[in-house]
Amino acid sequence: MSERPYVLLSCATSIDGYLDDASDQRLLLSNDEDFDRVDALRAECDAILVGANTIRLDNPRLLVRSQRRRDERVARGLPASPAKVTVVGSGDLDPAARFFSTGETEKIVYCATGTVEKTRGRLAGVATVVDGGEPVDPVRALADLAARGVRRLMVEGGGTMHTQFLTAGLADELHLVIAPFFVGDRRAPRFVNDGRFPWHPGHRARVAEVRQIGDVVLVRYALSDRAGAA
Numbered sequence: 001m002s003e004r005p006y007v008l009l010s011c012a013t014s015i016d017g018y019l020d021d022a023s024d025q026r027l028l029l030s031n032d033e034d035f036d037r038v039d040a041l042r043a044e045c046d047a048i049l050v051g052a053n054t055i056r057l058d059n060p061r062l063l064v065r066s067q068r069r070r071d072e073r074v075a076r077g078l079p080a081s082p083a084k085v086t087v088v089g090s091g092d093l094d095p096a097a098r099f100f101s102t103g104e105t106e107k108i109v110y111c112a113t114g115t116v117e118k119t120r121g122r123l124a125g126v127a128t129v130v131d132g133g134e135p136v137d138p139v140r141a142l143a144d145l146a147a148r149g150v151r152r153l154m155v156e157g158g159g160t161m162h163t164q165f166l167t168a169g170l171a172d173e174l175h176l177v178i179a180p181f182f183v184g185d186r187r188a189p190r191f192v193n194d195g196r197f198p199w200h201p202g203h204r205a206r207v208a209e210v211r212q213i214g215d216v217v218l219v220r221y222a223l224s225d226r227a228g229a230a
Contacts, residue, residue, distance in 0.1 A: 004142035005046070005153040006226060009162055010038060010175045012216070013191045018183035019159060026058055029179040031214045036066070041175070043069040045082045046150040047108075050099075051161040052088035061102045062156070079105040083150065086110070087136050087161065091119035100126040108148075110141045138164050159189050166223075167195040174205075174221040177213070199223070 012029035013019055020027045030038075042048060043064045050060065063081040064070050070080040083106040084099055091111050093100075100107055100123070110132035111119040120129045133140050145153060155161055155171075165171045176191075199205040208227065209220040 003146050004139070004170070005145055005150045006173075007142070007153050007155060007165060007171050008041070008045070008173045008175065009155045009165060009171050010041060011157055011162060011191060012177035012179060014179050014181055014183040016182045016184060017191050018185070018188045019157065019191055020189050021183050022185050022187040027183070030177055030216055034177055034213045034216055034218070037213065037218070039065045039069065041154060042082060043073060045152045045154040047083040047085050047145060047153050049085040049087070049153060049155045049161065051158050052086055052090075052093055053160065054156070054158045055086060055093060055097050055099045057158075059098050060156075061098045063103045063105075079103075081105045082154070083108060083148075085141075085145065085153070087132065087138075087141065088112075088119065089115070089135060091115035091122060093119070093123065095123050095126045108145075110136050110144070112136055138168055138170055142170065159191060159193055162191060163193045163195050166192060167197055169198045169224075172222075172224040173208075173227045174223055176219045176221065178217045178219070180215050 011019060014029065043066070048062045050062065054060065062084050064073065074080055081103045084103070085108045086099065087110045089112045093109070107127040109119060109123060109127045109129045111129060113131050113134040116129060116131050123129055130144055155165055206222045207219065208222040211218045
C-alpha cells in the first residue's frame with residue numbers, strides 16, 4: 001500500500017449502536033463538553049471526511065468552531081479549518097450545501113469514474129472533483145490525499161464510510177462515544193453496516209482509553225501499529 005494519511009474515525013452512537021433515529025430531526029447523541037473535544041480533534045487534522053449522504057441529510061459545515069483554535073491554525077500557516085472531503089457515487093450533491101458554501105478551505109470530492117464529468121459540471125467553482133475509481137476506492141482516495149499533503153484525516157461518518165474504512169483495514173484509531181439511551185428502531189442508521197471486519201473474537205481491537213465526559217462515555221480504540229504515533 002502506498003503511504004496514506006493517519007486515519008481517525010470519530011462517531012457517537014446510542015447504547016444500541018445507532019447514529020441517529022428515524023425522524024426528520026437530527027438526534028443529538030453527545031453533549032457540549034464532548035462537542036468541544038471533537039472540535040479540538042478537528043483542529044489537529046489536515047482534512048475531515050464525510051459521506052455524501054451525511055451532506056444530504058445533516059448539511060454539516062465541518063468547521064473548527066473555537067476561534068482560539070482557528071487563530072492557532074492560522075498562526076501556524078494553516079487554513080482556519082481543515083480541508084473538507086467527501087465520497088459520492090452518483091455525483092448528486094447540492095453545490096449550495098454548507099459543506100461547499102462555508103469556510104475558506106479546500107473542498108475535495110471523490111466520485112465514481114463514470115460520473116466525473118457530470119460531477120465537475122455540477123460542482124464547478126465550489127470543489128475539486130477527483131476520479132476515485134469505479135466504484136470509488138478508499139485506498140486510491142487516501143493516496144491522492146497524501147499527495148496533497150494530508151497527513152491526518154478525520155472520518156466523521158456516516159455508517160457507509162465507517163464500514164468501508166474499517167473493513168478495508170484503513171483505520172488507525174476509533175473514537176466511539178456512547179450516549180446514555182437507546183434508539184430501538186431498525187429503520188435508523190447504524191454505526192456500521194454488515195461486513196467482514198479485521199477485528200473479531202480471534203483478533204480483538206486494543207482499548208487505548210476509556211473516559212467519562214459528562215453523561216457520555218468515550219472509548220478510544222487503537223486499530224493499527226501507527227495508533228498514537230501521529
